[in-house]
Amino acid sequence: MLSQIVRPMVRTQIRLLASCQATRSTLIGTIAQWLGFLGVRAQVTQLNAGSDQKISISLTVDQPEGCDKQDWQQIVSNLNQETVDTNPEEHSQPQLTPQQQSKLQRLLAYLIQAAEPEVRISWEVWSRQLQALGLEEPMLLGVRSALKVPQSLEQLLEGLDPDIAAIALPKAVSIALLDRRVNASEDKALTALLQLMKPRNEG
Template identity: 65%
Template sequence: MLSQIVRPLVRTQIRLLANSQATRSTLISTITQWLSYLGVYAVVTQLNASSNKIQVSLTVGKPDSCDSSDWQQILNNLERNSETSCASKLSYEEMTPKQQSKLQRLLAYIIQVGDPENAVNWDILYPQLRSIDLDEYMLAGIKSALKVPQSLDQLIEGIDPDLAAIALPFAVSIAFLDRRVNPHEDRTLTALFNAMK
């Protein structure tokens, strides 16, 4: 997964902070630098150490890759009162059987294209999928869906944004299981991202 790839960088930053004579300014710089890698412009407005934790307040500007209309919609959503803005997104349990099936088939597809030359070894794959918080019901559906070839175009056609939003983080985690993203996986992740718009 991506977290395993960047851990050495994180450890380096931690050692830098531990040995710095200017820990506050170094941490502020580190936070803004790491967010800038994601195209996010952020300013640290407050930083305190309390109860064995570091509390950080940020002011964040529109990310480089964010469409202006999407950014404005985010701001509008945040300005609404808390009752309307706290509506939760669709959860796996709330999905219809058809949506659950599509999610299972999407995740099976990204597994299939991750190594298209080799058959999937479920005994090796199963614990990896469990590690990214896929429940047993979803895993059973994925295992079943792996038995037949899947078509990205058919899976993406008519997919609703909520389902794409649920699928994308799982798909990213699955794509990074082997610490690389091939062109087929990239196409799938891009299609899911675009379906969220």
């Protein structure tokens, strides 16, 4: 799904950038286009190439398509009122109720089971990969416990809060793309999470 559509397109654009004479202006336009695929309207205000083979970019981001106007105004208002956070990692994880956390843990367990349906799951390997996605120890322990029993996607989706679907989707995409392909079970789960988010986004 995502890998079959987005990655070949990005690879083609990277090759074009490498042979382009106006690399800076073309890259600025390309970055805005990439974000546009996500419904994000952005303008690159600064772009510099460093000596460490990395590119530093500054962006100005407008209200994304499909974003509720009141939600966006509240985000901007919160940012204007918020002091500079000296330790942003403390607030990187959303606050979840025990029920929401359990549902998210079981969803991630299902994605892992769907990724390797015929293979005995190696928790040592998966724990490192989940840590790289920003999951903290309590969440990891819950996922490990949920992996001990088969998870049902239908039961997990029943009554699932759109906010939890929004939290789960980027992690689900990352898990699905770890092997650079999306199988039928993973595609079904990603599509279902996206559908659950639509009523909120379109409201």
